[in-house]
Amino acid sequence: MHLLIIEDNADIIANLYSYLEPLGYKLDVARSGKAGVLAATTSAHDAIVLDLSLPAMDGIEVCRQLRQQYQLTMPILMLTARDTEQDKVTGFAAGADDYLVKPYSLAELDARLKALVRRARNEHVQSxxxxxxxxxxxxxxxxxxxxxxxxxxxxxxxxxxxxxxxxxxxxxxxxxxxxxxxxxxxxxxxxxxxxxxxxxxxxxxxxxxxxxxxxxxxxxxxxxxxxxxxxxx
Structure with a gap:
């Protein structure tokens, strides 16, 4: 699976690499919202892991641009430390497909990503x-x-x-x-x-x-x- 990580925290990026690469993921990283939009719109990925708190352009705006301006349909899983109901509603309204609150289980992240990609490809759903x-x-x-x-x-x-x-x-x-x-x-x-x-x-x-x-x-x-x-x- 080819994954785009839009995240500015070096420790989180390192953790994602150390856990996901041995599972067979191919990872690209963008460390700002602007760089994330550019990477998502110029290269093909199976899914995006998107941090909500990014410098200059936050994850909500990144998600909104990818969905509304560029009409991208790839699954987006949003990561955030904000866990209120309104935060989640805002994320889903912007176009996120799933939502994980920090701290989260890397095993759960892996499972959710695979489920999102299966759903996007209609695998095991439509024969x-x-x-x-x-x-x-x-x-x-x-x-x-x-x-x-x-x-x-x-x-x-x-x-x-x-x-x-x-x-x-x-x-x-x-x-x-x-x-x-x-x-x-x-x-x-x-x-x-x-x-x-x-x-x-x-x-x-x-x-x-x-x-x-x-x-x-x-x-x-x-x-x-x-x-x-x-x-x-």
Missing amino acids: VLVFGELQLDAGIGRISRAGQTLDLTPTGYCILSALMRVAPKLITREALERQVWGDEPPDSDALRTHIHTLRRVLDKPFSYPVLLTLPGIGYRLMLCNEERNEGPQ
Whole structure:
């Protein structure tokens, strides 16, 4: 799991690194609200751990900007020493998904982060995904379009599954690579090649395409009545 920590306390950062890295987390750190907004909007992460008390721009404003201005949907877990009901209401209203009061258990933090990411990915919740003519039944590993079964490669299955979980929203190239290959993706042309192969099966036999490439940004699925302005693969 790729995690962004927005925290200015060096001791807390050190504790998070010492506990989470051995569990397999990849961690990025921003030590101010402004730096946190920049990191969250320029790199892909599975979740954000956000301290409420930050210099210059506090966690509430960071959270509000990420949700309202940048429309980011990744899970945000807020850390704070404030434990009143109104503080929690304010945090949730700004867009936080969960709330831990200091001092907190690192084991509980780990469990909550994993639950948030599972929920964001619809894992263990939705075994059948449907978007327009597409249907993915994870229980039996079957994907179909307009009732016609599609024969995808294992990588193509992973790519389409990731796209369907967020459809009709886009998924960035970096986030898609991480979901398919983890934190060690292959060379830069690998995803392009797999997208091309997926498109041959997913779109070519049908009257209109559903897989859209947004050049320099990422990919998304679309419905038949949308305008198409597709760039190069």
